[in-house]
Amino acid sequence: MLARVLRSRLATLLFLAAVIAVIPFLAPSAFYLRVAAVVWVFALAALGLTILMGYAGQVSLGHAGFLGIGGYAVAIGPAQFGLHPVLCLGLGAVLAGVIAYLVGRPILRLKGYYLAIATLGFGVILALVFHSESQWTGGPDGMQVARVTLFGWRLSGAANWYWVTGGALLIGAWLALNIGVSPTGRALKALHDSEVAAAGAGIDVGSRKLAAFVIAAVYAAVAGGLMAAMNGLITPDAASFMHSIELVAMVIIGGLGSVLGAVVGAAFLVVLPQALTFMHEYEQAVLGLLIMVFMILLPAGIVPTIRNWLLERLS
Amino acid sequence: MAEFLQLVFSGLTVGAVYALVALGFTLIYNASDVINFAQGDFVMIGGMGTVFLAAAGIALPLAALIAIVGAVLVGLLLHRLAIEPARGASPVALIMITIGASIFIKGVAQIVFDKQFHSLPAFSGDAPIAVGGATILPQSLWVLGVALALFVALFLFLEKTLLGKALLATAANRLAARLVGVNVTIILALAFGVSAAIGAIAGVVVTPITLTRYDVGTLFALKGFAAAMVGGMGNPLGAVVGGLLIGLLEAFGAGYISSTYKDAVAFVVILLVLFFMPRGLFGGRSVERV
Numbered sequence: 001m002l003a004r005v006l007r008s009r010l011a012t013l014l015f016l017a018a019v020i021a022v023i024p025f026l027a028p029s030a031f032y033l034r035v036a037a038v039v040w041v042f043a044l045a046a047l048g049l050t051i052l053m054g055y056a057g058q059v060s061l062g063h064a065g066f067l068g069i070g071g072y073a074v075a076i077g078p079a080q081f082g083l084h085p086v087l088c089l090g091l092g093a094v095l096a097g098v099i100a101y102l103v104g105r106p107i108l109r110l111k112g113y114y115l116a117i118a119t120l121g122f123g124v125i126l127a128l129v130f131h132s133e134s135q136w137t138g139g140p141d142g143m144q145v146a147r148v149t150l151f152g153w154r155l156s157g158a159a160n161w162y163w164v165t166g167g168a169l170l171i172g173a174w175l176a177l178n179i180g181v182s183p184t185g186r187a188l189k190a191l192h193d194s195e196v197a198a199a200g201a202g203i204d205v206g207s208r209k210l211a212a213f214v215i216a217a218v219y220a221a222v223a224g225g226l227m228a229a230m231n232g233l234i235t236p237d238a239a240s241f242m243h244s245i246e247l248v249a250m251v252i253i254g255g256l257g258s259v260l261g262a263v264v265g266a267a268f269l270v271v272l273p274q275a276l277t278f279m280h281e282y283e284q285a286v287l288g289l290l291i292m293v294f295m296i297l298l299p300a301g302i303v304p305t306i307r308n309w310l311l312e313r314l315s
Numbered sequence: 316m317a318e319f320l321q322l323v324f325s326g327l328t329v330g331a332v333y334a335l336v337a338l339g340f341t342l343i344y345n346a347s348d349v350i351n352f353a354q355g356d357f358v359m360i361g362g363m364g365t366v367f368l369a370a371a372g373i374a375l376p377l378a379a380l381i382a383i384v385g386a387v388l389v390g391l392l393l394h395r396l397a398i399e400p401a402r403g404a405s406p407v408a409l410i411m412i413t414i415g416a417s418i419f420i421k422g423v424a425q426i427v428f429d430k431q432f433h434s435l436p437a438f439s440g441d442a443p444i445a446v447g448g449a450t451i452l453p454q455s456l457w458v459l460g461v462a463l464a465l466f467v468a469l470f471l472f473l474e475k476t477l478l479g480k481a482l483l484a485t486a487a488n489r490l491a492a493r494l495v496g497v498n499v500t501i502i503l504a505l506a507f508g509v510s511a512a513i514g515a516i517a518g519v520v521v522t523p524i525t526l527t528r529y530d531v532g533t534l535f536a537l538k539g540f541a542a543a544m545v546g547g548m549g550n551p552l553g554a555v556v557g558g559l560l561i562g563l564l565e566a567f568g569a570g571y572i573s574s575t576y577k578d579a580v581a582f583v584v585i586l587l588v589l590f591f592m593p594r595g596l597f598g599g600r601s602v603e604r605v
Contacts, residue, residue: 053407059407059410061410106589106590107586107589110589112406113350113406113410113544113548114544114548114589116350116406116407116410117540117541117544117585117589118585118586118589120537120582121537121541121581121582121583121585121586122582122586124537124578124579124582125579125582125583125586128575128576128578128579132575132576241533241537242418245411245414245418248407248411249411249415252407252408252411281425281426282422282426283422284418284419284421284422284425285418285419285422285423285426286422287418287419287422288415288416288417288418288419288420288421288422289415289419289422290415291411291412291414291415291418292397292412292415292416292419295401295404295408295411295412295415296397296400296401296404296412299401299404299408
């Protein structure tokens with residue numbers, strides 16, 4: 001019974017919903033809600049990446065670039081063209097998807113290290129563009145993002161953003177879970193195991209990989225847009241190499257291919273620096289150490305390890 | 316023409332450093348199939364270590380030597396504590412481990428050293444030497460000379476010594492090397508140690524020109540990586556050519572197009588090479604592998 005629950009998609013979703021619903025009652029102050037909202041946003045970006053990395057087995061070391069595209073869309077659209085922020089969130093997602101589609105075609109033919117360096121290069125170039133085109137992006141200091149108003153209701157405050165981001169994460173998780181069992185998801189898992197075998201079984205390997213890349217880009221862009229609107233500020237740092245690495249680390253530490261894993265990984269890497277503020281000097285050293293320790297000692301990631309342990313005990 | 320020559324000089328100087336970083340990549344990649352993202356941090360350790368030891372009153376050559384030995388120790392520790400225990404992990408996992416190591420080294424460096432930019436005095440003065448209408452700094456000659464010496468030394472080491480041949484054998488076929496009595500573990504440690512030394516030496520000679528800080532390693536690693544890949548991963552000659560090429564293109568890009576996107580040049584090049592020649596300039600031919 002419990003074994004079935006552990007494998008069920010609905011249970012995953014309900015569990016996530018329950019966590020999102022309960023936290024506001026446990027949080028002692030608005031600060032905790034804010035941190036949680038940041039976790040949900042990063043979890044959303046990590047979810048996209050888990051579809052690409054966990055399902056399809058392709059890596060992207062430049063994914064923060066898409067985060068930046070979403071963020072700057074929400075910043076530039078209202079400021080330069082007077083568009084509504086929510087429309088810009090959608091436009092940013094579409095733009096990220098189109099760019100991912102165009103770039104993904106040649107990039108995804110590459111494998112292993114070559115794919116890693118190509119995506120990395122792409123991310124660095126995007127970050128440089130955000131950094132340098134200051135008439136659009138405000139340069140290294142970034143730009144303000146106008147407050148969002150929806151039907152006369154001004155979206156501000158930690159609590160409001162908590163529910164918006166939590167809701168977005170739930171929708172994202174629901175989609176990711178369903179993609180996992182859709183024909184595309186099954187095709188991705190097949191080509192993850194063996195591209196030759198998948199192609200032999202009639203799967204169009206190239207276009208399925210591309211689909212995963214585009215989906216991952218759209219997730220990241222939406223997350224980036226929410227992040228920028230929530231912070232009221234976007235800087236080129238959002239698209240930095242370091243951010244790309246953090247996203248990949250979230251996916252791997254939480255557990256490759258696991259929806260809950262993406263959330264746990266995001267929570268881990270967002271909450272940790274907050275917990276370490278008293279030893280701010282050591283933050284970077286601790287982060288690097290943790291990435292190494294997790295990769296060496298717990299390569300499967302937190303969530304799959306716990307799940308397998310539970311399943312083993314039950315059987 | 317003078318401007319062109321000037322750009323060639325600066326391109327070759329930086330390119331020589333990229334080539335050294337790429338050579339370090341190649342050495343470790345061939346011996347262990349690991350892409351070591353912490354390669355650039357060896358450059359930083361060499362530079363920062365020398366700066367701080369020299370500031371503590373130690374003579375410059377001795378300070379440089381200690382810093383290089385320090386970098387070698389870090390390289391050996393990296394292999395022993397992070398790469399060895401993760402043997403058999405996937406490429407992505409290994410990438411993440413070395414990136415974690417790189418972040419860790421930077422984190423420790425900003426505590427042990429500081430977060431400021433530092434420089435070293437040029438080894439033989441700052442008086443520019445005029446060549447064909449352009450000028451070249453004596454320190455640039457140091458960089459080029461040291462790079463050349465390192466290339467030759469590495470070549471002789473690999474071709475003429477038993478240890479070097481054992482390293483080549485391990486790179487060619489680890490199991491076969493083990494069967495003929497090569498201690499593969501020691502050879503892998505050696506590759507990390509030599510790589511770290513190369514990186515640190517590059518860091519010492521280039522610091523008077525480019526300055527150094529706890530986080531300069533990232534760009535050196537990324538560009539050295541791009542250089543290694545442009546030349547064809549695992550090919551030492553390719554690494555050198557790739558490094559010089561990226562240095563030159565970067566200088567021309569900054570001089571003739573826009574200095575804003577100087578740092579993007581390496582990545583545009585790498586994307587183009589990967590799209591059109593996925594195995595790099597020298598990857599197609601079967602050349603000797605280090």
